Amino acid sequence: MAGCVAVLRHGSPLAGADARVEASVVRIRGVDSPVEPQSIAPAAAGEGTIPEMTVTSSKPSRAGAAAGWWKAQRKRVLWTTAIAVVALAAVVLLARWLREMPAVQAFIETYPGIVPPPEGAPVGIPAWLGWQHFLNAFFLVLLVKTGLELRSKRRPPGFWTRDNTRWPRTKRAPRRMGIFLWLHLWVEALWVLVGLSYVVLLFATGQWLRIVPIDWAVVPNSISAALQYASLEWPTEDSWVVYNSLQQLAYFTIVFIASPIAIVTGIRLSSVWPLDGPLVRAFPEKLARALHYPVMLFFLAFTFVHVVLVLTTGALRKLNQMYAARDTDDWIGFAVFAASVVVMVAAWVLAKPALLKRIAAGSGRVQG
Known part of the structure; x- marks a missing residue:
């Protein structure tokens, strides 16, 4: 979900320098740009030097970069949180005031928030939805983590390049990508496979009747439900x-x-999409970026509201339905849910460059 393509290409050797510069920052005419570690060839006789250029070898740690980002964003985060809390309180007060009106009370009585299920709709939540819940949440966590890394625009701690001796050869030369982009694309591919299996099972078992509206009465009933929740x-x-x-x-x-x-x-923002041609003009990268990140925010907002409502409307029964396919109030579903949270937290913590590089090396060449 919130990925972007950051393909960095090797630059040409810098004339006039006789050293190997690792993770350096080259300042040319006052503009900072990351430069890959490379051998710097000595200048040949008679060659000039690049004007207004200095080379430094300082490399800030990732922890320092994260601390700097938080320091820069702290005020914005605090203000956003305060505004959100005030807005939420205002919505609750407005909704409670509206519910005192006779017309609104009559509306809720006419449209209680539920449309009776169509004839033949299945009752209950099947077991396959339990592992779908876990896999979707697991992959969403990793997509968010890698998506935030990509949006930070920090220099990747490593780069992966496809090894043509292990993969089918293509006409295009292998394109290099940052290690977090590599993970983002792999996780997205697995998430898509899970989603496809979900849709197939949804229609094969008739569960689609539970989530696909087939009656326009769903509109006023959804407004009523929203007012009651608010x-x-x-x-x-x-x-x-x-x-x-x-x-x-x-x-x-x-x-x-x-x-x-x-x-x-x-897919549009990945290395799979061609660099030029009619597909590029038909679907501009700028449009894809404008849609991709807000969709990730929508997923996060949905997940937050979903979890809050599950935990505040009979947590044990809801977790049993979602993770154990049981309509009971025991602790089995909660235990499965807790174990899944542990796995997701472990995946978030372990998805560090050192481990990712070792895994990525199994399918290509890793540098950095």
Whole structure:
């Protein structure tokens, strides 16, 4: 989801220098640009030097870079959090005030927030949705981590290049990419495979009837459900039998709108997309970037609201339904959920350059 292509090419040797510069920053006419470690050839007799150029060898640590980023963004984060809290409180007060109006009360009574399921709709949540929940959350965590690394625009700690002796040869020369972009693309490919299996199972088992709206009554009922959630008086619902209309629209949007946009824009920003030709003109990179990052934010917002509602509307029963395919109040679903969280946290912590380089070396050449 929030990936970008950052393909750095080898530059030509710098004339007039007689040293090997590693991870240096070259200042040419006052503009900083990262330069790859390379051998610097000595100047031949009679060659001139590049004017206004200085070379430094300082390389800030990643921890220092992260601390600097947080220091620069701290005020923005604090202000954003404060505004969000105030806005949320205002929404709650407005919703509670609206619910006191007779017309709004009549609207909620007419449209309680749930459209009865169509005839033949399955009851219950199958076991395959449990591992789908875990895999989708697991890959989303890694996509967010690598996406944030890519958006930081820091120099990657390593670069991967396809090894043509291990992969089918292509007409194009291998393109080098940062190690986090390499991981981002692999995770996105696995996430797409999980998504395809989900859609196939969705239609093969009839579960699509639970998340695809087929009655326009879903619109006023979703407004009613949203108003009830906003007023902190949850709508009555039983997701084991039927989702409320707001849930149905949210799941439909995630599966059939947001996910395809994330996939298509991710492919557009990857090294798979050609560098020139009609496809480049038909789908500009600028448009793909403008869509890809907001979609990631939408996924994060959906996940946050989803988790909050699960934990505040009968956590044990909801977790049993989601992770254990059981409509009970015991602790089995919670145990499975807790184990999945441990795995996701471990993946976030272990996805460090040293380990990623060793894994990536199995499929190509790693430098840096």
